[in-house]
Amino acid sequence: MEEALIKEIVKRVMDRVDYNMTIPIEASARHVHLSQNHMEKLFGKEYKMSKKKDLSQPGQFQYKERVTLIGPKGVIKGVAILGPAREKTQVEISKTDARILGIDPPIRESGKLKDSDSLFIMAGKVVIEAKESVIIAKRHIHMTPRDAEKFAITDKQLVKIRVKSERPIVFEDVLVRVSSRYKLSMHIDFDEANAADYKEGIFGEIILQSISMD
Amino acid sequence: MEEALIKEIVKRVMDRVDYNMTIPIEASARHVHLSQNHMEKLFGKEYKMSKKKDLSQPGQFQYKERVTLIGPKGVIKGVAILGPAREKTQVEISKTDARILGIDPPIRESGKLKDSDSLFIMAGKVVIEAKESVIIAKRHIHMTPRDAEKFAITDKQLVKIRVKSERPIVFEDVLVRVSSRYKLSMHIDFDEANAADYKEGIFGEIILQSISMD
Secondary structure, X not given: OHHHHXXXXXXXXXXXXXXXXXEEEEEEOOEEEEEHHHHXXXXXXXXXXXXXEEOOOOOOEEEEEEEEEEOOOOEEEXXXXXXXXXXXXXXXXXXXXHHHHOOOOOEEOOOOOOOOEEEEEEEOOEEEEEEEEEEEXXXXXXXXXXXXXXXXXXXXXXXXXXXXXXXXXXXXXXXXXXXXXXXXXXXXXXXXXXXXXXXXXXXXXXXXXXXXXX | OXXXXXXXXXXXXXXXXXXXXEEEEEEEOOEEEEEHHHHHHHHOOOOOOOEEEEOOOOOOEEEEEEEEEEOOOOEEEEEEEEEEEEOOOEEEOOHHHHHHHXXXXXXXXXXXXXXXXXXXXXXXXXXXXXXXXXXXXXXXXXXXXXXXXXXXXXXXXXXXXXXXXXXXXXXXXXXXXXXOOOOXXXXXXXXXXXXXXXXXXXXXXXXXXXXXXX
């Protein structure tokens, strides 16, 4: 009898799983968002930056120009600059990068830079110090209010995302951010991508935390 | 009524969870196991290798000597050599390392080297080619038959391991290997360690796949 009940409940739970509850995943390489002031210092006031390509999030793009990150233990060249300019310079790197550079930045949401780490940024022969600018980006999902409604998820909710691959992983406590300015996409960094054997085009599957019995 | 039943079943499932079902985790840095022949070629027939330290698995140790890995795109210096010598040289690196070196080795269990990748290995002024030697180690758990009995797990079973940290992750399809020569430990590589915000001393928690409703 108990067995039959469990089966019935499992069936009901499974019935609630929408097999279209998949989310495109993008692996973000290390990059820099520069403030207008830092951009002018690094490239010159008169210099006109060139756009290389648009990114998946509407209005976001990558410049053709690149910078070098300089830490106490190492240097990383050819780091992408994303636009448009932000109020404060923000450097997003992986733990692997942090080890190369010799720093230990916190895992943070974008924009939360208080007490984050510092680095020097170089372009050409100019070096600036970007104080409290460096974070390891906390994995997150961008979605529109319409996606959120479809998934029955609200802004700032934490979800689990399963990645099916040769190295299957469930990312827990993934922060959902809802805005009409967004496009549906989960962002992970390269350490997370490598750990999950991520390849371009791989989707994540939402696991509703409320029905998990883990 | 249904709600009460679900609660009862969840409670019963939770009662079955043994809170001592934790497993120590070790992050393995890139390393090389050399064949006797390759060791003699790299260091000379007369040379006596020095032991640096014992490793967690009984009988395994690290030499003081180190080698350089040379791939088509890059070089990694100071790579540890583990002993004792093996029948066939095996190089274990991360996906991050593979990208630096410019190769794309398969994710494999130790010892399964057929059609794996190749690299050059250098010590001093000697360079050898280690054909079909390079893998990305598949994450796994070593345990004794006694541990296996305690966990009610059998050799070659796949389990899920939850790592609780600032970046909580569940590693799925983790291979369990049981032998009286082993000591209880889960081995992950540095990409996996970074993705899970692993720090020395962190434990993993076994999730029994049979009771998961994910």
